[in-house]
Amino acid sequence: MATQDTATDWAGDARNASPDGEFVRDTTYIEDRISPSVSEPTAQDDGTFFWPMEAGHYRLVAARACPWAHRAVITRRLMGLEDTLSLGLASPTHDVRSWTFDLDPGEVDPVLGTKRLQEAYFNRFPNYPRGITVPAIVEESTKRVVTNSYNTIVRDFITEWTDFQRAGAPDLYPTQHAEEMEKLNEYIFHNINNGVYRAGFAGSQEAYEKAYNQLWEALDFVEERLGTQRYMVGDHITETDIRLFATLIRFDPVYYGHFKCSREKTAEMPNIRGYLQELFQIPGFGDTTDFTEIKQHYYMVHTEINPTKIVPVGPDMSWLAQPHDRDRLGGAPFAEGTTLPGALPAGEHIKNPEQFQINLFGPAVAGK
Numbered sequence: 001m002a003t004q005d006t007a008t009d010w011a012g013d014a015r016n017a018s019p020d021g022e023f024v025r026d027t028t029y030i031e032d033r034i035s036p037s038v039s040e041p042t043a044q045d046d047g048t049f050f051w052p053m054e055a056g057h058y059r060l061v062a063a064r065a066c067p068w069a070h071r072a073v074i075t076r077r078l079m080g081l082e083d084t085l086s087l088g089l090a091s092p093t094h095d096v097r098s099w100t101f102d103l104d105p106g107e108v109d110p111v112l113g114t115k116r117l118q119e120a121y122f123n124r125f126p127n128y129p130r131g132i133t134v135p136a137i138v139e140e141s142t143k144r145v146v147t148n149s150y151n152t153i154v155r156d157f158i159t160e161w162t163d164f165q166r167a168g169a170p171d172l173y174p175t176q177h178a179e180e181m182e183k184l185n186e187y188i189f190h191n192i193n194n195g196v197y198r199a200g201f202a203g204s205q206e207a208y209e210k211a212y213n214q215l216w217e218a219l220d221f222v223e224e225r226l227g228t229q230r231y232m233v234g235d236h237i238t239e240t241d242i243r244l245f246a247t248l249i250r251f252d253p254v255y256y257g258h259f260k261c262s263r264e265k266t267a268e269m270p271n272i273r274g275y276l277q278e279l280f281q282i283p284g285f286g287d288t289t290d291f292t293e294i295k296q297h298y299y300m301v302h303t304e305i306n307p308t309k310i311v312p313v314g315p316d317m318s319w320l321a322q323p324h325d326r327d328r329l330g331g332a333p334f335a336e337g338t339t340l341p342g343a344l345p346a347g348e349h350i351k352n353p354e355q356f357q358i359n360l361f362g363p364a365v366a367g368k
Contacts, residue, residue, distance in 0.1 A: 012096045023201035029149040055084045064290040065092040065297030067246040068150045072135040075157045077284040080166020092293035098132035120145045168339030191218035200259025226271035235331035254298040277324035283341045287361045292352035321356040
Protein backbone atom coordinates (compact mmCIF):
# COMPACT_ATOMS: atom_id res chain seq x y z
CA MET A 1 0.00 0.00 0.00
CA ALA A 2 1.32 3.44 -0.88
CA THR A 3 2.28 5.69 2.05
CA GLN A 4 0.50 8.70 0.66
CA ASP A 5 1.16 10.93 3.63
CA THR A 6 4.81 11.22 2.58
CA ALA A 7 4.01 11.96 -1.05
CA THR A 8 4.83 15.38 -2.45
CA ASP A 9 1.23 15.94 -3.54
CA TRP A 10 -0.32 15.18 -0.17
CA ALA A 11 -3.11 17.71 0.33
CA GLY A 12 -3.78 17.12 4.01
CA ASP A 13 -5.70 14.61 6.09
CA ALA A 14 -9.37 13.99 5.42
CA ARG A 15 -11.77 15.54 7.91
CA ASN A 16 -14.94 13.71 8.89
CA ALA A 17 -15.74 14.14 12.57
CA SER A 18 -18.14 16.77 13.83
CA PRO A 19 -16.23 19.59 15.55
CA ASP A 20 -18.81 20.29 18.23
CA GLY A 21 -21.86 18.04 18.26
CA GLU A 22 -23.86 15.53 16.25
CA PHE A 23 -22.39 14.15 13.05
CA VAL A 24 -24.67 14.97 10.10
CA ARG A 25 -24.08 13.14 6.82
CA ASP A 26 -24.38 15.04 3.56
CA THR A 27 -26.96 12.99 1.65
CA THR A 28 -27.02 15.11 -1.51
CA TYR A 29 -25.77 13.05 -4.44
CA ILE A 30 -25.69 13.10 -8.23
CA GLU A 31 -29.10 11.59 -8.84
CA ASP A 32 -28.71 10.74 -12.54
CA ARG A 33 -29.75 7.24 -13.58
CA ILE A 34 -28.89 4.78 -16.33
CA SER A 35 -32.02 3.82 -18.24
CA PRO A 36 -32.98 1.54 -21.13
CA SER A 37 -35.41 4.23 -22.31
CA VAL A 38 -32.82 6.64 -23.79
CA SER A 39 -30.05 6.41 -26.39
CA GLU A 40 -28.07 9.44 -25.20
CA PRO A 41 -27.90 11.53 -22.01
CA THR A 42 -31.34 13.07 -21.73
CA ALA A 43 -32.47 15.81 -19.33
CA GLN A 44 -35.43 15.06 -17.09
CA ASP A 45 -37.98 17.47 -15.65
CA ASP A 46 -36.36 17.31 -12.21
CA GLY A 47 -32.99 18.47 -13.54
CA THR A 48 -31.33 15.05 -13.55
CA PHE A 49 -30.26 13.09 -16.62
CA PHE A 50 -31.01 9.61 -17.89
CA TRP A 51 -28.00 7.90 -19.49
CA PRO A 52 -28.21 5.06 -22.02
CA MET A 53 -28.00 1.53 -20.65
CA GLU A 54 -25.22 -0.24 -22.53
CA ALA A 55 -22.86 -3.08 -21.69
CA GLY A 56 -19.17 -2.18 -21.66
CA HIS A 57 -19.93 1.53 -21.41
CA TYR A 58 -19.56 2.23 -17.69
CA ARG A 59 -17.14 1.56 -14.85
CA LEU A 60 -18.25 1.05 -11.27
CA VAL A 61 -15.63 2.66 -9.06
CA ALA A 62 -15.68 1.31 -5.53
CA ALA A 63 -13.38 0.67 -2.58
CA ARG A 64 -13.13 -2.49 -0.52
CA ALA A 65 -12.97 -0.31 2.59
CA CYS A 66 -16.28 1.51 2.12
CA PRO A 67 -19.56 -0.08 3.29
CA TRP A 68 -21.66 2.02 0.92
CA ALA A 69 -19.54 0.89 -2.03
CA HIS A 70 -19.46 -2.70 -0.77
CA ARG A 71 -23.23 -2.88 -1.27
CA ALA A 72 -22.80 -2.10 -4.96
CA VAL A 73 -19.95 -4.61 -5.36
CA ILE A 74 -21.97 -7.39 -3.73
CA THR A 75 -25.07 -6.65 -5.79
CA ARG A 76 -23.17 -6.41 -9.08
CA ARG A 77 -21.74 -9.85 -8.39
CA LEU A 78 -24.98 -11.45 -7.22
CA MET A 79 -26.83 -10.16 -10.29
CA GLY A 80 -24.12 -11.31 -12.70
CA LEU A 81 -23.24 -7.88 -14.06
CA GLU A 82 -19.46 -8.35 -14.00
CA ASP A 83 -19.20 -8.41 -17.80
CA THR A 84 -21.57 -5.45 -18.16
CA LEU A 85 -19.90 -2.88 -15.91
CA SER A 86 -16.17 -3.02 -15.24
CA LEU A 87 -14.94 -2.57 -11.67
CA GLY A 88 -12.32 -0.08 -10.51
CA LEU A 89 -11.04 -0.40 -6.96
CA ALA A 90 -9.60 2.56 -5.11
CA SER A 91 -6.98 2.46 -2.39
CA PRO A 92 -8.18 2.24 1.22
CA THR A 93 -6.24 5.35 2.23
CA HIS A 94 -6.46 8.86 0.84
CA ASP A 95 -6.00 12.52 1.61
CA VAL A 96 -8.64 15.23 1.82
CA ARG A 97 -9.24 14.95 -1.92
CA SER A 98 -10.54 11.42 -1.37
CA TRP A 99 -10.14 8.21 -3.31
CA THR A 100 -7.00 7.38 -5.31
CA PHE A 101 -5.94 4.40 -7.43
CA ASP A 102 -2.73 3.59 -5.58
CA LEU A 103 -3.39 -0.16 -5.78
CA ASP A 104 -3.11 -0.19 -9.57
CA PRO A 105 0.17 -0.33 -11.56
CA GLY A 106 1.59 3.16 -11.81
CA GLU A 107 -1.07 4.31 -9.31
CA VAL A 108 -3.43 4.97 -12.23
CA ASP A 109 -6.80 3.35 -12.93
CA PRO A 110 -6.10 1.06 -15.92
CA VAL A 111 -9.36 1.94 -17.70
CA LEU A 112 -9.90 5.60 -16.81
CA GLY A 113 -6.23 6.53 -16.85
CA THR A 114 -6.68 8.76 -13.80
CA LYS A 115 -4.89 8.94 -10.47
CA ARG A 116 -7.90 10.06 -8.43
CA LEU A 117 -11.63 9.53 -8.68
CA GLN A 118 -11.87 13.28 -8.19
CA GLU A 119 -10.82 13.75 -11.83
CA ALA A 120 -13.97 11.99 -13.07
CA TYR A 121 -16.11 14.32 -10.97
CA PHE A 122 -14.25 17.41 -12.24
CA ASN A 123 -14.52 16.18 -15.83
CA ARG A 124 -18.25 16.67 -15.51
CA PHE A 125 -18.56 19.27 -12.74
CA PRO A 126 -15.47 21.52 -12.56
CA ASN A 127 -14.81 22.43 -8.92
CA TYR A 128 -17.39 19.91 -7.71
CA PRO A 129 -18.20 21.24 -4.22
CA ARG A 130 -19.20 18.07 -2.39
CA GLY A 131 -17.41 14.96 -1.21
CA ILE A 132 -15.85 12.66 -3.80
CA THR A 133 -17.63 9.47 -2.83
CA VAL A 134 -17.76 5.80 -3.77
CA PRO A 135 -19.52 4.02 -5.25
CA ALA A 136 -19.58 6.05 -8.43
CA ILE A 137 -20.42 5.05 -11.97
CA VAL A 138 -18.15 6.64 -14.57
CA GLU A 139 -18.61 6.72 -18.32
CA GLU A 140 -15.49 5.03 -19.66
CA SER A 141 -15.26 6.92 -22.98
CA THR A 142 -15.53 10.44 -21.54
CA LYS A 143 -14.22 9.67 -18.02
CA ARG A 144 -17.15 11.64 -16.59
CA VAL A 145 -18.97 10.68 -13.42
CA VAL A 146 -22.57 9.68 -14.09
CA THR A 147 -23.92 9.09 -10.59
CA ASN A 148 -22.77 8.52 -7.04
CA SER A 149 -26.22 7.84 -5.59
CA TYR A 150 -25.41 4.57 -3.85
CA ASN A 151 -29.00 3.63 -3.07
CA THR A 152 -30.09 4.15 -6.67
CA ILE A 153 -27.04 2.34 -8.08
CA VAL A 154 -27.82 -0.78 -6.05
CA ARG A 155 -31.57 -0.69 -6.69
CA ASP A 156 -31.05 -0.22 -10.43
CA PHE A 157 -28.64 -3.17 -10.58
CA ILE A 158 -31.55 -5.23 -9.25
CA THR A 159 -34.57 -3.79 -11.06
CA GLU A 160 -33.34 -1.96 -14.19
CA TRP A 161 -30.35 -3.88 -15.58
CA THR A 162 -32.51 -6.97 -16.13
CA ASP A 163 -31.50 -7.50 -19.78
CA PHE A 164 -27.87 -7.91 -18.71
CA GLN A 165 -28.28 -10.02 -15.57
CA ARG A 166 -27.09 -13.60 -15.26
CA ALA A 167 -29.71 -16.22 -16.03
CA GLY A 168 -31.17 -17.22 -12.70
CA ALA A 169 -30.09 -14.03 -10.91
CA PRO A 170 -31.81 -13.66 -7.53
CA ASP A 171 -34.84 -11.47 -6.88
CA LEU A 172 -33.38 -9.12 -4.29
CA TYR A 173 -36.32 -6.72 -4.30
CA PRO A 174 -39.49 -8.86 -4.28
CA THR A 175 -42.50 -6.64 -4.87
CA GLN A 176 -44.60 -8.42 -2.24
CA HIS A 177 -42.10 -7.30 0.42
CA ALA A 178 -41.32 -3.83 -0.98
CA GLU A 179 -43.23 -1.83 1.63
CA GLU A 180 -41.70 -3.73 4.55
CA MET A 181 -38.24 -3.49 3.01
CA GLU A 182 -38.46 0.28 2.59
CA LYS A 183 -39.43 0.76 6.23
CA LEU A 184 -36.61 -1.48 7.41
CA ASN A 185 -34.10 0.10 5.05
CA GLU A 186 -34.87 3.53 6.46
CA TYR A 187 -34.64 2.32 10.05
CA ILE A 188 -31.37 0.46 9.42
CA PHE A 189 -29.84 3.44 7.62
CA HIS A 190 -30.48 5.98 10.36
CA ASN A 191 -29.73 3.78 13.36
CA ILE A 192 -27.14 1.24 12.13
CA ASN A 193 -25.56 2.07 8.74
CA ASN A 194 -25.19 5.73 9.64
CA GLY A 195 -25.60 5.12 13.36
CA VAL A 196 -22.06 3.81 13.76
CA TYR A 197 -20.75 6.99 12.09
CA ARG A 198 -22.93 9.18 14.29
CA ALA A 199 -21.28 7.54 17.29
CA GLY A 200 -17.74 7.53 15.91
CA PHE A 201 -17.76 11.06 14.51
CA ALA A 202 -19.72 12.69 17.33
CA GLY A 203 -18.22 15.94 18.55
CA SER A 204 -19.68 15.86 22.05
CA GLN A 205 -20.33 13.31 24.77
CA GLU A 206 -24.06 13.97 24.56
CA ALA A 207 -24.19 13.40 20.79
CA TYR A 208 -22.11 10.24 21.12
CA GLU A 209 -24.26 8.71 23.84
CA LYS A 210 -27.45 9.51 21.92
CA ALA A 211 -26.10 7.80 18.79
CA TYR A 212 -24.70 4.88 20.83
CA ASN A 213 -28.03 4.22 22.54
CA GLN A 214 -29.98 4.40 19.26
CA LEU A 215 -27.48 2.08 17.61
CA TRP A 216 -27.78 -0.56 20.29
CA GLU A 217 -31.55 -0.31 20.43
CA ALA A 218 -31.52 -1.08 16.70
CA LEU A 219 -28.97 -3.90 16.99
CA ASP A 220 -31.02 -5.48 19.77
CA PHE A 221 -34.04 -5.27 17.45
CA VAL A 222 -32.07 -7.04 14.70
CA GLU A 223 -30.81 -9.72 17.09
CA GLU A 224 -34.35 -10.42 18.28
CA ARG A 225 -35.78 -10.44 14.75
CA LEU A 226 -33.13 -12.84 13.51
CA GLY A 227 -34.03 -15.19 16.33
CA THR A 228 -37.37 -15.93 14.68
CA GLN A 229 -36.62 -15.58 10.97
CA ARG A 230 -33.64 -16.45 8.82
CA TYR A 231 -33.37 -13.14 6.96
CA MET A 232 -34.55 -9.62 7.62
CA VAL A 233 -37.50 -9.86 5.21
CA GLY A 234 -39.22 -12.96 3.85
CA ASP A 235 -37.67 -16.37 3.25
CA HIS A 236 -34.72 -15.33 1.08
CA ILE A 237 -31.87 -12.81 0.98
CA THR A 238 -32.97 -9.35 -0.14
CA GLU A 239 -31.43 -5.94 -0.67
CA THR A 240 -32.15 -5.22 3.01
CA ASP A 241 -29.75 -8.00 4.04
CA ILE A 242 -27.04 -6.56 1.79
CA ARG A 243 -27.47 -3.14 3.39
CA LEU A 244 -27.19 -4.64 6.87
CA PHE A 245 -24.31 -6.99 6.04
CA ALA A 246 -22.06 -4.18 4.82
CA THR A 247 -22.19 -2.55 8.26
CA LEU A 248 -22.23 -5.66 10.44
CA ILE A 249 -19.19 -7.22 8.72
CA ARG A 250 -17.19 -4.10 9.68
CA PHE A 251 -18.49 -3.94 13.22
CA ASP A 252 -15.96 -6.09 15.07
CA PRO A 253 -12.89 -4.95 13.05
CA VAL A 254 -13.55 -1.20 13.22
CA TYR A 255 -16.82 0.09 14.68
CA TYR A 256 -16.53 -1.77 17.98
CA GLY A 257 -13.28 -0.03 18.96
CA HIS A 258 -12.53 2.78 16.50
CA PHE A 259 -16.07 4.19 16.63
CA LYS A 260 -16.57 3.40 20.34
CA CYS A 261 -19.59 1.13 19.74
CA SER A 262 -18.21 -1.38 22.23
CA ARG A 263 -21.10 -2.88 24.17
CA GLU A 264 -20.76 -6.27 22.47
CA LYS A 265 -19.16 -7.72 19.36
CA THR A 266 -21.31 -9.29 16.68
CA ALA A 267 -19.43 -12.53 17.38
CA GLU A 268 -21.03 -12.46 20.84
CA MET A 269 -24.62 -12.05 19.61
CA PRO A 270 -25.83 -15.56 18.67
CA ASN A 271 -28.38 -14.70 15.99
CA ILE A 272 -26.38 -11.96 14.31
CA ARG A 273 -23.31 -14.20 14.47
CA GLY A 274 -25.04 -17.05 12.63
CA TYR A 275 -26.63 -14.63 10.15
CA LEU A 276 -23.22 -13.13 9.31
CA GLN A 277 -21.67 -16.59 9.00
CA GLU A 278 -24.29 -17.69 6.49
CA LEU A 279 -24.07 -14.54 4.36
CA PHE A 280 -20.28 -14.41 4.45
CA GLN A 281 -20.01 -17.96 3.14
CA ILE A 282 -22.06 -17.12 0.01
CA PRO A 283 -20.11 -16.00 -3.11
CA GLY A 284 -20.57 -12.26 -3.49
CA PHE A 285 -20.34 -11.55 0.23
CA GLY A 286 -17.24 -13.12 1.77
CA ASP A 287 -15.19 -13.12 -1.43
CA THR A 288 -15.59 -9.34 -1.78
CA THR A 289 -14.59 -8.50 1.81
CA ASP A 290 -11.01 -7.35 2.52
CA PHE A 291 -10.54 -6.91 6.26
CA THR A 292 -7.05 -5.45 5.89
CA GLU A 293 -8.24 -2.65 3.62
CA ILE A 294 -11.23 -2.01 5.87
CA LYS A 295 -8.99 -1.50 8.89
CA GLN A 296 -6.41 0.52 6.98
CA HIS A 297 -9.04 2.96 5.82
CA TYR A 298 -10.70 3.65 9.14
CA TYR A 299 -7.58 3.67 11.32
CA MET A 300 -5.31 5.56 8.90
CA VAL A 301 -7.68 8.07 7.29
CA HIS A 302 -9.62 9.14 10.39
CA THR A 303 -6.73 10.92 12.07
CA GLU A 304 -9.09 13.06 14.14
CA ILE A 305 -9.88 9.98 16.22
CA ASN A 306 -6.73 7.90 15.61
CA PRO A 307 -3.85 10.37 15.14
CA THR A 308 -1.17 7.66 15.41
CA LYS A 309 -2.57 5.80 12.36
CA ILE A 310 -1.74 2.51 14.07
CA VAL A 311 -3.82 -0.30 12.55
CA PRO A 312 -4.84 -3.12 14.91
CA VAL A 313 -3.73 -6.67 14.17
CA GLY A 314 -7.00 -8.24 15.31
CA PRO A 315 -9.66 -9.29 15.73
CA ASP A 316 -9.66 -12.89 14.56
CA MET A 317 -12.61 -13.15 12.17
CA SER A 318 -12.15 -16.84 11.29
CA TRP A 319 -15.39 -17.65 13.14
CA LEU A 320 -17.14 -16.46 9.99
CA ALA A 321 -16.10 -19.71 8.28
CA GLN A 322 -17.51 -21.94 11.01
CA PRO A 323 -20.79 -23.84 10.54
CA HIS A 324 -24.01 -21.96 11.30
CA ASP A 325 -27.47 -23.15 12.22
CA ARG A 326 -29.61 -20.70 10.29
CA ASP A 327 -31.42 -23.46 8.40
CA ARG A 328 -33.29 -24.24 11.64
CA LEU A 329 -35.50 -21.25 10.81
CA GLY A 330 -36.58 -22.47 7.37
CA GLY A 331 -36.18 -20.57 4.13
CA ALA A 332 -33.10 -20.63 1.93
CA PRO A 333 -30.60 -18.02 0.73
CA PHE A 334 -32.30 -17.80 -2.65
CA ALA A 335 -35.42 -19.14 -4.33
CA GLU A 336 -35.31 -22.40 -6.27
CA GLY A 337 -33.74 -21.92 -9.70
CA THR A 338 -31.43 -19.10 -8.62
CA THR A 339 -27.83 -19.36 -9.81
CA LEU A 340 -24.80 -18.30 -7.80
CA PRO A 341 -21.93 -16.15 -9.06
CA GLY A 342 -19.08 -17.96 -10.78
CA ALA A 343 -15.38 -17.42 -10.24
CA LEU A 344 -14.19 -13.91 -9.52
CA PRO A 345 -13.26 -12.10 -12.75
CA ALA A 346 -9.59 -11.48 -13.42
CA GLY A 347 -8.30 -8.55 -11.42
CA GLU A 348 -11.16 -8.57 -8.92
CA HIS A 349 -9.55 -10.81 -6.32
CA ILE A 350 -9.03 -9.66 -2.75
CA LYS A 351 -5.61 -8.14 -2.20
CA ASN A 352 -5.33 -9.36 1.39
CA PRO A 353 -7.32 -12.57 1.80
CA GLU A 354 -7.41 -14.27 5.17
CA GLN A 355 -6.56 -17.96 5.18
CA PHE A 356 -10.13 -18.83 6.14
CA GLN A 357 -11.35 -16.98 3.03
CA ILE A 358 -9.00 -19.01 0.84
CA ASN A 359 -10.29 -22.17 2.52
CA LEU A 360 -13.88 -21.12 1.84
CA PHE A 361 -13.64 -19.79 -1.69
CA GLY A 362 -10.47 -21.36 -3.07
CA PRO A 363 -7.19 -19.81 -4.19
CA ALA A 364 -8.97 -17.73 -6.88
CA VAL A 365 -10.10 -15.34 -4.14
CA ALA A 366 -6.43 -14.37 -3.85
CA GLY A 367 -5.90 -14.19 -7.60
CA LYS A 368 -4.17 -17.56 -7.84
